[in-house]
Amino acid sequence: MNIAEMDLFKQKLGFRKAEDSPVLGVSGGLAIIWDPRNALFTPIEKRQNWMCGRVNCYNNKLKFNLINVYGPTQNRDKALVWLEIETFFKNNPNEVSIIGGDFNAILKVSDKRGGSNKLSVVAIEFADWINRNSLMEIQTTDNTFTWNNRRKGFNNIAEKLDRFFIFGGLSNFNNTMEAEILPISGSDHYPIQLEILVEQGPKNCPFKFEQMWYKDENILLLEKCWKEEVVSGSKMFIVANKLKIIKRKLLEWNVEHFGNIFERKQLVETKLKAVNTEVLKSGMDEILFLREKTLLKDYEDILAKEEIYWRQKSRESWLKDGDRNTKFFHNNTKLKRCVNRISSIRNS
CATH class of the missing domain: 3.60.10.10 (Endonuclease/exonuclease/phosphatase)
Structure with a gap:
């Protein structure tokens, strides 16, 4: 380099x-x-x-x-x-x-x-x-x-x-x-x-919108949830409650659909190691070449998402303990900004 x-x-x-x-x-x-x-x-x-x-x-x-x-x-x-x-x-x-x-x-x-x-x-x-x-x-x-x-x-x-x-x-x-x-x-x-x-104690992990979610097309469900959810009350009350609903559904989607990126990475690595073992035993052939090519494509996609994940982690500014109002405002502002961004992408 x-x-x-x-x-x-x-x-x-x-x-x-x-x-x-x-x-x-x-x-x-x-x-x-x-x-x-x-x-x-x-x-x-x-x-x-x-x-x-x-x-x-x-x-x-x-x-x-x-x-x-x-x-x-x-x-x-x-x-x-x-x-x-x-x-x-x-x-x-x-x-x-x-x-x-x-x-x-x-x-x-x-x-x-x-x-x-x-x-x-x-x-x-x-x-x-x-x-x-x-x-x-x-x-x-x-x-x-x-x-x-x-x-x-x-x-x-x-x-x-x-x-x-x-x-x-x-x-x-x-x-x-x-x-x-x-x-x-x-x-x-x-x-x-x-x-x-090394042994590490438990950490308090507040909700954070992961930028790597943008890499998945199913993130558009946020726009659908925002439009379909019906909440009555003042404008501020409607916004705050819709954000809470989206937060819950987003976390459920992350577990059920997006999955744990590190578990997916480990699964693809296991399959790649199996291919590598075959290559070490008998050399490269056409079937192994195509299988490895497909797995490497999946692996690069996961690495791209993981790269975004760690880049976001490295840039996070930790808020002082006890500043809950600032933390709530910070996280929910990111959520609403995400909804607006997805809407503009969809409209274009």
């Missing part, structure tokens, strides 16, 4: 801060992005193939070093990068570090399917580097391979190149972690994510 693309990416996801190492030639760049309202990130070191910084999470007081890695393609450069990161470990021996990314190296023969079945010198050096620094790998919950050349039959090659490691031990980290390989989307690499599970 160039600077403009990075800024657009941050805006889409609702993040405000980023540290990046730009693309050099055909080599991919690195980026760490975060929301300063949730965590403080302090850059420590930045190189062409790795960068790191210290993360301090506000809510759970979690602290650790985060190291982002993009392994070089040339074998002679890989050992250099590993040595640089090892030096960082030696300079910070008492601090917990999470290391993740594309290492461009496998550890054992089972990390590869297709092509040569001999373990390379680089793989042996990579394993030695891990053992020497007492790194603990966080195993993924599903697929073995994170890279696939997407070719058919005997020409298909798959490898496990992307991983997460912990330096300093899980006991010091004192949190539950889950690493997961996500469905592929327009790349030969499977995205890999690490989720740190």
Whole structure:
């Protein structure tokens, strides 16, 4: 990504801060992005193939070093990068570090399917580097391979190149972690994510109109409800009660028709993983290609809605506790504005 693309990416996801190492030639760049309202990130070191910084999470007081890695393609450069990161470990021996990314190296023969079945010198050096620094790998919950050349039959090659490691031990980290390989989307690499599970107390969630609902054509039911509902009384009384009725029906529609976007996303991801498993076993064929194409279209639609959802969340301004009148006015004004907007769309 160039600077403009990075800024657009941050805006889409609702993040405000980023540290990046730009693309050099055909080599991919690195980026760490975060929301300063949730965590403080302090850059420590930045190189062409790795960068790191210290993360301090506000809510759970979690602290650790985060190291982002993009392994070089040339074998002679890989050992250099590993040595640089090892030096960082030696300079910070008492601090917990999470290391993740594309290492461009496998550890054992089972990390590869297709092509040569001999373990390379680089793989042996990579394993030695891990053992020497007492790194603990966080195993993924599903697929073995994170890279696939997407070719058919005997020409298909798959490898496990992307991983997460912990330096300093899980006991010091004192949190539950889950690493997961996500469905592929327009790349030969499977995205890999690490989720740190922390206990959080219940939250008071007032009603908020979700902007992602605009992506569904059935949102036009709001206009129908507004016109059909009969309420007697003063104009202010009619408006207030119609808004309450629409709010109730909107929430019912969200559950019954629109559904939980995260559950829908998980369902499509499960189907995509099944397709990916077949590709890993036997390579790509026409049936799998068409099935994957349809699922990816659904997946992109869900991601678009999810992007709107998180963008709205990132821009919300929290009102002071106890300011119920302002909160009521704020939410109901958004509802009425939505009804007016839908009416104008329908009339046009």
